[in-house]
Structures are given as structure tokens and as C-alpha cells.
Amino acid sequence: MSKFVRPSKFRHVFGQPTKKELCYENLKPTLSAFDSNIIQANGLYIALNSNGIGSFTVIPVDEVGKAPDKVPMFRGHNGGSVLDTAFDPFDDHRIVSSGEDGKILIWEIPEKYSYVNVDPENIIDVQPLGSLVGHSRKVGHLQFNPVAKDVLASSSFDYSVKIWDLSTKTCKITLQHKDLITSFAFNYNGTKIATTSRDKKIRVWDVRSGELLTEGQGHLGAKSSRITWLGNTNRLATTGFDRFSERQLGLWDSDDIAKGALGGGFISIDSSSGTLMPFYDDSTNMLFIAGKGDGNVRFFEYADDDLILLGEYPSTGAQRGFAVSPKRFVNIKDNEIVKAYKLLNDNSIEPLSFIVPRRSEMFQDDIYPDAPAGKPAMSANEYFGGKTVNGPILCSMRDIYDGVKSPSLSESKPAEVSAPEAKKPETTQEVKKAETKKEITKEEPVAEARPVFTKTQEQGVDKMLHEEKVNSLLSKVNNLSDDDTQDVDDDNDEWNSKPSSSGASKSESFKVETPKAASPEIETPKAETPKVETSKAESPKIETSTVETPKSEPSSAAKPGAAAGGLKANLEKLQNLVETLESNIEKLVLANQAKDERLQALEAKIDLLLNKN
Template sequence: MAGRFVRASKYRHVFGKSTRKEFCYDNLRISRNAWDTNLVKANPDYLAVNWEASGGGAFAVIPLNEKGKLPDVIPLFRGHTAAVLDTDWNPFNDRLIASASDDGKVMLWEVPKDFTLLGDAEEPADVYPVAKLSAHSRKVGQVLFNPAAENILASASGDLTIKVWDVGAGSAALTLKHPDVVQSLSWSASGTFLVTTSRDKKLRVWDVRQERPAHEGPGHEGAKNSRAVWLGEQNRFATTGFSKMSDRQLALWEPGNNTPIGGFNNLDSISGVCMPFWDDSCNCLYLAGKGDGNIRYFEYENDKFEFLSEYKSPEPQRGIAFLPKRGVNVHENEVMRAFKTVNDAYIEPISFTVPRRAETFQSDIYPPAVGLKAGVSAGEWLSGKTGLPPKIDFESVYDGGAPVEVPANYRPSAPLASPSLPKPTPKKEPEPAPATPRSPPTTTKEQTRSIAAIASKYDDDGVDDDTSSFEEVSKPLQRSALPPSPTKTTSAPAPRAASPVKSPTYASAPAAAISAPPPTGGSAGGPRVESTLEQIKQLIETQTQMITAQGQQINHLTSEVDGLKKRVGSGSQDQRERIRQLELELEELRS
């Protein structure tokens, strides 16, 4: 095998980086309730954690900047009379959160201003709800805010209904009657549709404002729970579930079709549910296994999920939350951040970054993302209006200013497109195409210098003819200058610098000069040209053999790195980072 094709992607080298224990959130009492939810929800300011509390249900809110070991007694968000099963932050108000409980209630809470867990009070005051929404007759398992409309909340209950609430009015505006218990739900980017998975093993896409399913079809055949997540503004959604043989699966669906695009993809045979999370700005899907410590991530391209990499940890997670894109650290090239539970005692942040050394804003890996402004109001949405929320440009965040909005109808021209704002950097994206020859840069430079030296030596010998003899040498030189750079004119001036008198004839008629017969005026001109051409031919053949040998060496090193990765497995962080450095060096050598 002479070489290996590698798919071009800006996110191919994204890697997850764990956090030292002293920078985690420690001394927690995470709920041990067996209900299948994520246990943790995050926004750029706070973490919400389902709490193991006595005397009714409760959850805790932790400011993200208060890391380390928390006090033994902290203020809790109390009000439910049974265990809290799920929470969700309002996407347009970082201080407003909804909770669902085993007591059949949905409650709304507002985080107090300057809220902290590190106060001086021996008995910190608990926080109580600002609104109670009572319309379900059995436990409420999931709550999820509409991603486009302001103050629209969906709640799924064991009474086989999904209520859609106008939070501002405090009433249930719509009711979706579901045939069986809902296991997961996910909104489309515009908030028009809702996809659900159910205990009856069927997938349903709901036209919410019509209060009816727009499509119903079979899902994963396994008996265990399945999850669904809408792929943002794409007309697709993804599901995770199990096969009849209890293999974990991933599937991509188009609404209206009963069969997944490309079929069901088996992942492994681990028994824990895969929790999916979608990053709409980067078109990346993250799968976190419940009960294992691994997080896979894929890039969506051409109706396929292209595997990028996998974060591995010996510490299993029961719950996990992903930060909204507007909360990532753009100065460290962070494209996503997760918060995983560890041993029901502490929460560890996992940072996913693109390894680059540049000290300037990397516009190509930060397309615009949804900000803090809704697309439509609750009343407009209920009356039938649809609108996407405006996006923010990350360069304004990088510069330390207020987020700058880009048009609400922004559409990337292709997957992983650069921001719509005109910038010179995105125009460099087509460059990977000319890199097909995969010639090692050092060998090519040696070849160019050697040929230039021969041409210069021939010129110094004093050949009288200033047309045909120069052109016979220059044509092979032009071929050898192709591999080093996609721009063909950059490497040509090197040989011309040795003999400036030749540049007019080189630019005027190279084709005619090549076809011209050897000069007859000089007695030694013809044989000398033939001798020089023969030397150049032999040199090119030698260099070609060297290039081939180095290509084989690259393949050997690639195989060796792959073998090391398999043997290291879930080894130390230093070993994994060393392997990634080797991969980067090999990639630079190939390009």
C-alpha cells in the first residue's frame, strides 16, 4: 500500500482534555434515582445537578467559577415533594431554569443575583420556585425549552402526554397525546417539530402546533432505552439505541422515512445508553456512554457521520452535560466543553480543543452560533410564526467586546463553512486539494537545488546560444517545482536567479525552444546539452526513488503509531498526548 487517504477536516484532530481534581466540582451528592436522564445541565454561568436530598426532591445550582471542594451545606432549590428527574436551562435567560419531578409537577426557578455557594451563613437559605405548572397526573420525566421561541417549554409525562407550556402565561397551550411513555425528545432548530423516542420502539416526528404526529415509524429494535437528537438546522435527526442482540447503535434519519440513512451502525456491546449531543455550528455529534467513561465524536458530512476520535477515561459517567456553544473559550481553540459526573461525588469538566499554535482568532473553526436572543416570542410562535434565533460572531467575543449578531437567516454554504462575514482566512480552504502528490518537503527542496545547480554550472561554462540551450534545461526544472507548493510560480525564481539573462527567453517562447533542434553553431553546444539533460534525468530518477522510499517510511510510521494507540488503549494522558503529537507530525510530513 503506497499511501493512505485522509479526509480533510478542520476538526479531525479535536481531542478531549480532562481537568485536574482541584479544578473539578467536588463534595457533591448527585441523585441516585434510576430514571434515565442526564442528571446534569449546564449554561455559560451555572451547573444544575439533580441532588440526593431528604424530605422531598431538590436540585443544586453551582456557579461555574466556584471550583474545588464545595461546603458540606449549600443552598438547594427546593419545592418538589418527590425526586427531581430532569432540569433544563432557558436558552435565552441564563438565570431561568425549569425542573420536572416524580410528583407530577413542572416548576420554574430564577437564580438569585450574585448567587454563591461560598457564603458565610451556617444555614444558607434555600431557593424556592417562582412558578408551578400543574397539568400532568403522573410523574414528569423530561423538560425541554424551545430553541427558537421565547418561553416555550415541553414536558413529557407518564400520563402519556406531552404538554407545551407558555411559561410567561403559566398555562399549557398545547397537548400531544403519546401512545406510550416518552424516553427522550428533541426540538428542531426552528421549534416547529419535535422528535420523540418511546417505550413502544417507535420514532415520532410531531407537528407541534397541529398537535399531531407528522410521521411515525419503527426505531431501534432493542428492549433498552433509545435517545433522539435533532441535527440543528439540518432536516435530519440522529438516534441512539440497541439492536435485538443488545449492541449499541447509531442511526441517521430523514423525517418521513421509515429506514435510517445508511442503516443502523453498531458501536459496541456495552449496556449503557448513549447520550447524544449536537453542535450545530461545527456539525459535530458527541456520544457519551452512560456507565462507561468514553465520549465519541463524529462530524456530519454528506449524510454520513464521519468518526473523528474518542475521549477515553477509566472513570465512568452516569450523567453528562454539554455547554452551549456561546460559552466555549475561543482563546484556547475550545470547540466544546462537557461536564461529566464521577462516582456520584464530583463533576469533571472535559475540554475539546483544536490543537493549533496560532495566537490570533481562528475564524474557520468558529462559525456563528446561536446567542441569547430568541427568534420569535411565545405569542408569535403559538400563532404560527416561525423564525430562527439570530447568531453571534465569535470574533467579537474573542476581542472582548459585546457579541455581534449576524443575520438570522445565516446559512453555511457547505458543512463546516466559515462565518458569513467576509474574511480572508476562509478563502484558504480549497488548498488541501493540490496536496495529492504527498511529496516530503525536504526531498523536493533538495531536488530543486540540485537541478538549479546543474543549470547554473552549465550557464557558467559560457554557452553562446541564449535560446535553445536554456530552454532545454528549464522544462524539467518547471516540472520539479510543482510538488513543494500549490502555487506554481513561487519555486520557479530560484534557478533564474543564477542566470538573469535567460529570463526573457524563458518567458517568451518555451514551447518553441523545446521543439527546436540542438544548436549547430557551436561545436560543443549539442553534446553538452544532451549530457546535461542526461544528468538531470538521472537526478530526477534518483530523487523519485528517494521520494518513494520516504513515502514507504511514512506508511511504516503510521502503522507503528496505530499499533501504539491500540496497545496504549486507555493509558495515561501523557501517552495519549504523545501519540497525538506523532500523528500531527506525520500529517505535516504528508502535506
């Protein structure tokens, strides 16, 4: 995430809730704990998973207020709850549902259908038109293909994603996974599917061939993860949890999931426990994230291969479900960019509008590009036959603003492929800038490596080695006594030798003799003092010079125990000295690195000056 304020026309987007009298109340949502959005919306209707065996309800968006106790239901599933629903993007009156019975049912919303204005004594439930049978266990999620008519995807507890042809009610492709699928999504032109599963893997599949294109490690938390494509790009966004149950947001390259989340890792959101539900708006490049169990809705902008937090809609009303209507149903005159619906814990649905504040009442073409028109780009036969398009058929938002009944249509543009790792070829201006910079700085090819120490740093090492305290310690080493009463005084960090009872001189070294047997002499170890040397051809190396203790014949034999005790103390002093030298050398290396960073900053300033010229 960017840490600095950046210019954006969506910086001041805000969420505006609807008045209470315009909400949908007295609803009976499902009590199932399965992780789905619970509600769906297509601009004309809202689908709600109901608290009943095998049933859900459909609410027309204009029938607001308190619902009666008895309402028409969509019943057809046997032996369990409805887990998910999905509206057909190319037929506003067709909807499919899935449930715990392992079936997918197809429904047609009757004409002049009403949810509120019904006779409570003569309520007729809606019956399904057909079913899709193929999964062996519960079917948890459904999604229609965004470009091809009659193409549906479903995920099940049998660890598979199936691709269906609704015109023939047959399964065309099965994408088999190793664990439970927690979320999946079609890409912009419907040729790929990205999935997340309970084994913490993210996978991208070719829909028509069933080939696994790429996979990699996703969020490491135990709770479920969600996934969505970022419009007409090769980027994916996921929400999930880390090992410590912190909620996260991740950005991925769909061509290579294995290299991990882009931008240096995951974006930390908060420590709440509810699943984050992502929704991406292609027209504004904004990603909306609604958390289950909390009332906040965060919105990010996708730009420059990054997700930038724009703001947050705060609310005290905790949400169980969240749904977003198609873009062509927003209120353009009020500069509404997203129309959403929140399922609250008080069994009501609250409409929520996200608005870009503008003073002008004219059509804002910069925030309303062409949007999906709800028209299929191909049939199911063409799709499974291999036909590929750039994306959905688009309609003019200006025509909708002007009230045109049949807005003009256009085709989607080719996908935007982001490849930040690829090195772009240098332009003529960049080559010229590099040549100018070379002339100004008089750069020449450097064949040898940069020295570890500069001349100033070398002088600092030499000065340290010639300090009085260091010389004193080295001289003490040279003048070690073999007297049995030798002792060390640590108060002033100096070595003080006491005179021996035998009157041995300080300049005498010690030697251990054994009777009637030749034995090697025990000499004082060599004290190594770092010395820095540099050469022109190579990086400087730290060499050592030795200080040997001169040998002389002792006037009397030393006691081995006392000599060993004094030697041990002297060696400890030497070790402390070496550690001090190593510490100072490390500081010099860090100082050298700091100078390199300053040089890079100067080079960056030179680049800026050259760009201005």
C-alpha cells in the same frame, strides 16, 4: 460509516480533562435510576439533581473545589425526586425542574447567588416562583424552544408531550403517545419535535398543530433510546440498542422515518449496557456521544449525509451524567470547540474541553462561525400565532474573541434539506460528457436483453457435453441390460454389466410380461442432456435433447426385481450427472456476472478520463 481516511479540519480533535483542583467535589447527586442526564449547564451555572426529596442544586461554574457539607438547595417538589432540569436559553438566571410529583416548577437564581461561600448556620433555600400543572404522572424530561421565549416542552409518564406558555402558565398543545417517551428534541427553528418512546417508534410532530407528520420503527432493543436533530437540517440522529443489547447509532430522514435508518442501517458502537447520550454542535457539525457507565466520549462528523467517526476521548472515570454548555461560552483563544461537564461516580463533576489543535493564535474563523446568541427570535404569542423563522438569533464569535461586550447579531440561514434520493438535473457539462462517451465507445441502443452466456461460455458447455466420460455414461444408458444379474460398480464411476445366465445381449432392452394379460412395456426413462442454444432476438434458453433406449425383443424374460434394482442405480447416476451440469452452469453464470462488473469498472475509468479532458 466511512472506511477510508477523509480530509477534515476536525480529524485531530482531542478531549482535555481539567485538573483535579478545578473540578467540583463533595457533591450529593440523586440516586434515582430514571434515565436523564442528571446535570445541565448554561455557561454560568451547573444544575445537579440532588439526593433529597424534591430538591436540586445550582453550582456557579467559577466556584470549583470541594463543596461544604451544607449548601443552599432548590426545594419545592413534594413526594419524590427531581428527575430533570432545564435552563432558559434566553435568561441565564431562570431554570425549570420536573419531578415525581408530576409538577413543573419555575425558579429564579438569585443575584449574587453562591454555592460555596455560605454561612453553614444560616443557609436559605431557594423557593419556586410558580408551577405548571397538567401532567397526571411523573414528568421526566424538559426542553426549551430554541427560538421562542417562554415556550417549554415536557414529557411525562402519562405518555404525552405538552407544550407550555410560561408567560401564562398554560398548556397549549398535547402530543399524545402510545407508550412512555424516552427522549424528545426540538428542531433548529422550533417548529417540530422528534420523539422516541418505549414502543420502539420514532415520531416527528408539528408542534403548533399537534399533527403527527411521520413515524417509523426505531431501535429494536428493549432499553431506552435518545434522539437529537442535526442542526439546521432535516436529519435526525438516534442512539439505542439492537435485539442483542448492542449499542447503536442511527441517521434518519425526518421527512420519512418509515423508510428506515439512512446509510444502509445502524452504526454499531459497542456492547456496553449504558445509555448513549447524544449532543450535536451546530457550528462544527460534530455529534458527541457519551455513554453512561463508561468514561469514553466518541465524536462523529456529519458530512455528505453520513456520520464519520473522528475519534474518541478515553477515560477510566465512568460517567453518570453529561452536559454541554452553549457555544458562546467556549474558550476561543485555546481553540476550544465544546465545553462539557461529566458527572463521575465519585460524586464529582469534571469539566472537559474538546480542542482543535492549531499553531496560530489568531482567530480561527473556519471553526467558529456565528453561534446562538441567547436572544429570542420571537415571543410566545407570535410563536403560537404561527410565526416561523429560520432559526435562533446568532452572534459573532469573532466579536467575542475580540472582547466586544455587545457582539453583532444576525439571523439564521434557511434550513439545509438533504434529499439524496432525488435525481438532480443534468448540467450542460454532464450532457456533453455523455455524448463524448457515446462517440468514443460507439454505443448504440440495445433493444434485446444481454445473453445469459457468452460465446466462450457456450463453447465450454458444448465441450463438457462431449467429454468421454459423459458419452460413456450416455452409451451405458442406451445399452442397459435386462439381465437379472445386472450390477453397478461405483469404484471407477463407470457402469459395468455382468453377463446374464441366459446369454442375453447388452444391446437388448428389457420388458416385463405378465401371463395371459396385455400390459404396457416398461421402457428405460429418457435421459435429458442440457443443450445450450442462442438466438439474436432472445436470451439463450437451455433446451433438452432426449436419448431413447432402442427397443428389441428379449431372448428371455427378465426378473422384475433385478431389473428394477439396476434401473434405480442408473437413475441415480443420471441424477448425479444432471446436478453436475447444473453446478457448471451456475459457475458460468457467475463468471458472466464477473465480466459485467469488469465492464462497469472500465466504464468508470472512461468517465475519469473524460473528466480529466
